[in-house]
Amino acid sequence: MLKIPSHQVAGHQAGDGMLGPLVDDSGRFYKPLQSDARGSQEVAFYTSFSSNTRIPDHIRRFFPIFYGTQLLEASDGSGLLPHLVLQDLAFNFVHPSVMDVKIGSRTWNPLASEDYIQKCLKKDRETTSLPLGFRIAGFQIYENKESGFWKPDRKLVMGFTVDDVRSVLRKFVSSNPCSDSDPDCSFASIVYGGSTGILAQLLELKAWFEDQTTLHFYSCSVIMMYEKEAALEGRTSGAEVKLVDFAHVAEGKGVIDHNFLGGLCSLIKLVSEILTSPDECPIKGGLREPE
Ligand SMILES: O=P(O)(O)O[C@@H]1[C@@H](OP(=O)(O)O)[C@H](OP(=O)(O)O)[C@H](O)[C@H](OP(=O)(O)O)[C@H]1OP(=O)(O)O
């Protein structure tokens, strides 16, 4: 039985007659192919990447496992459509806090149409993509049993300033994400820190990007996830970094992916700052939506 994913935080979403991804009960995530070049480009990426023996295992684990494509009844009721069959990254989580960070100051592939480039340029200029080299595309933060998740509207997220981004990266690892008081960053060391935490994983990814010159990852997202309840119970937080959205990957032609690498370094810097000074909140107050 296919259903709408409970923990999707950005991108095209199913529901209300819209076309979006679906999940099943066995841990698979079905992403419909967009009818334009994006769909075929993402299939081409996964097909070539999954058979590329030069990708080391410690890097491959950042990517969802690819199980091919499958014709499925689309979520918008338009009939049978080809879907990418991927590993559902949220499958093993109960109440995952998830953040989608779109990396790069430039989110368009140089081969894109002029109209598409203009549309992306506008968003890159109006968001933190330009000043920070990345923007938060969406997130959900689990607070507790009573309040559930804080999952702000896309409009609020797209309006984030650099200070908002710094603040949300703190809230993401705080027990009081929705409070008007300073985020306590009480999960920072267990989620961002440690030998297997998010910072260590981002640094591992960075080392690969400092080296690889075959692919340029435009408009690709880093997904950061962890389980707050597991961390509270003293178990591992299961902090994970993954990469998604490969519809705009281009050939690297022997050149470092400066666009991705720059954004990744910027994200690493902000996460590191939280670990070194968890008490210094850059801005006070909350980012809650108006009632
Ligand atoms: O149209 P929008 O403004 O919702 O843009 C979508 C983006 O939302 P954003 O505004 O960047 O948060 C959306 O970004 P996220 O996945 O939310 O990070 C995608 O970039 C999407 O394009 P594509 O399917 O990846 O080629 C974009 O969709 P298209 O409009 O290009 O189909």
Ligand SMILES: Nc1ncnc2c1ncn2[C@@H]1O[C@H](COP(=O)(O)OP(=O)(O)O)[C@@H](O)[C@H]1O
């Ligand atoms: N393999 C996956 N498993 C679980 N969730 C995923 C997976 N791929 C994407 N997502 C969720 O869907 C969102 C949008 O994915 P993305 O591939 O960027 O879609 P789009 O091309 O529509 O922008 C991500 O922010 C994440 O929450």
